[in-house]
Amino acid sequence: MTTRRRRPALPLQLDLAPSQAGPLRRLDASLHGRVREALRDAILAGRLPPGQRLPSSRGLAEDLGCARGTILLAIEQLVAEGYLTTRPGSGTRVAETLPDDLSVPRSPASRTAPSPATPVLSRRGAALASTCGEESDEPIPDAFALGRPARDAFPFETWARLLQAEWRAGPPAQIHPLGDPRLRRALAAYLSAGRGVACSEEAVIVTASIRQSLRLLAELLLEPGEAAYLEEPGFPGLGHALRSAGLRTVPVPCDAAGFSIARARNLEPGARLAVVTPAQGHPLGATMSLENRLALLAWAEARDGWIVEDDYDGEYRYAGRPLSPLHALDRAGRVLYVGSVSKVLMPALQMSYLVLPETLVAPVRRALTGGGGLASIIGQGALARFIAEGHFSAHLRRTRRLYGQRQAALVAAARDLLGDRMEVPPRDGGMHLVARPVAGTRFDDGRAVEACARAGLATTALSPHFSDRSLAEQGLLLGYASVPERAIVPAVRRMAEALRGMDDAGPR
Incomplete structure (x- = not known):
């Protein structure tokens, strides 16, 4: 006689009633969003302690009376945010270390725990800790936050269906350090048709963030102590990524015509790397003129230099068609194009991409294969389907x-x-x-x-x-x-x- 294994019981009731918060509070009326919030609240309140194993997604769906895809999408977001962990053979468990700063002790024993020592940071650590960034571990309202796409416009039901199909098919047989080949193929097709970035799937690398892409490129292309141009003003995180790779950053004041290589060379003639945002400079929005673009490309070819084009939200243009990237003018293979999926779809994806010139594909492949992948494989297959089926466009x-x-x-x-x-x-x-x-x-x-x-x-x-x-x-x-x-x-x-x-x- 075979005894049927009982699934782990969920030691709480989840309140899935929609929030009644005002319009300035973060609202999530979707069912998968309410499941995510209910699980997150249970974790933070200690009703789901660290290490607690959750029932299977099928079991949770039965208990809560909803589709399994809804549960899978909620779990994927909580994994990406650090509240849950998944390991083969161990199921889904509450993370031992949570991303939130829990000011209320979760158990009586924790009330008597000694206060942690104040860390003594290095000079580099102090600089990193003081970064003025657009992302935060602390939950903040969405009203006027930078880099936050519209949650109310995202097709969550479509995404849940695609994610469920991926989970049903099981994990990929091989982990690719450069990213899921299907996603790289889909991104190459989208970039070629939608952004004018002609590239093959071999040239596309999936990364966790633009800053990780930038640091990787800086370490591969330049020696410690070499100079790199940055736009002034600009996103501080890019400068931190370059300096963490050992480079000297040279801020170049920009005007209404964007970045000028002539102005940059007057400040530091020896640099061989420029990081620019030609479509719309951050944060003031200046568009680099055609004259400045052509001069920058000529400098890179003559100087044996490199240009990193950060096209962080180049898709969003409200007067006419989106502007063509600098990459579309490059004939010498000197432009390295980076973009973000997370800022277009949802931050929890933590996914960006890098398009390399043909001459750099092999070195980057070897570097990533030896050092491990930069992006989580979770969600890459679903995103590939999302793009290939036309939902992204x-x-x-x-x-x-x-x-x-x-x-x-x-x-x-x-x-x-x-x-x-x-x-x-x-x-x-x-x-x-x-x-x-x-x-x-x-x-x-x-x-x-x-x-x-x-x-x-x-x-x-x-x-x-x-x-x-x-x-x-x-x-x-x-x-x-x-x-x-x-x-x-x-x-x-x-x-x-x-x-x-x-x-x-x-x-x-």
């Missing part, structure tokens, strides 16, 4: 229209509610706007960010994006892609009140 078209509408709504609301203290002009593309203080007014963007945070708004200061503080400009960066149109006016009104309260408090 359809999502881009849908969100391009949606983000254009949300930008217009933010500009109008800022004009009506913030016009006496901040100017928020529209932009031709991107996923954020720059709010600048009205001329003649005193403004401290660091204090403004703190005031907005107390009001539940995730704004970002402009001034830390300048490495030369004597050139730093004051302002706020307002991400609008993730903010539903109905929430924009209340959010801007709340911002106006927060800034007014900062004025009433006076200078510190």
Whole structure:
């Protein structure tokens, strides 16, 4: 007689009722989102302790009365966020170390535990810890956060179906350090047809982030101590990636025509690497002129140099078609093209890509094969199907229209509610706007960010994006892609009140 194994019982009841939070709170009305939030809340409250094994996805689906694909998508997001772990033969378990800073002890014994020692960081560690980035381990509201796509526009049911098909097929027989071949093939087809980046699947590498791609390239192409050009202002994380690879960074002030290699060479003639964002410079949105593009390509060929083109949100252009990348003009194989899937779809994917010139494919392949892969294999197969079946292109078209509408709504609301203290002009593309203080007014963007945070708004200061503080400009960066149109006016009104309260408090 065969005894049927009982699945592990879930030691709690999950509350899957939709949240009643206001429009400025992060909402997730989808069923898989409510499953994820309920499991996450149970983990943080200690009802699911570290190491606790979860029932099978099929068993959870039966217990909760929903589709197995819904459970799989919720579990995949929690794995990507660090709350759950999966290992062959061990099932899905609660992670031993959670990403959140738990201020409430989860057991009586933990109340008497000694306080951890304050770490003494190296100079490099202190610099990394002070990075002004666009990502945070702390949960923050989506209102005006940078780099957050629209969760309400993502086709979760389609994604769940594709993910379920991948899980049903089982894990790939071989782990490819360069990425799932199906995904590399799908990305090559999309980039060639949709972005004008002619490439083969062999030239496409799947990575975890743009910064990891940049560090890998810096270590492969340059010697420690060599110089690399960066745009000024720019995303601070790129500079940290280069310096962590041992390079000297040379910030090059940019104007309305974008990065100028002539200006860069006047500052440091010996550099052999330039990291640029030609489509729309971060954070001010300048587009590199054709003259500057051609001059940069000529410099790279003559200097035996390299250009890293960061096309972080080049797909989002609201006036005409998206601009062709610098890569499309490259005839000498000097442009290394990097892009992000996470910023287009959802941050939990933690997936970017790198397109290499033919001459670099073999060296990068050997480096990655010897050092291990850079991106998690989870979700790569589903993403390959998502792109190949046309869902990715359809999502881009849908969100391009949606983000254009949300930008217009933010500009109008800022004009009506913030016009006496901040100017928020529209932009031709991107996923954020720059709010600048009205001329003649005193403004401290660091204090403004703190005031907005107390009001539940995730704004970002402009001034830390300048490495030369004597050139730093004051302002706020307002991400609008993730903010539903109905929430924009209340959010801007709340911002106006927060800034007014900062004025009433006076200078510190």
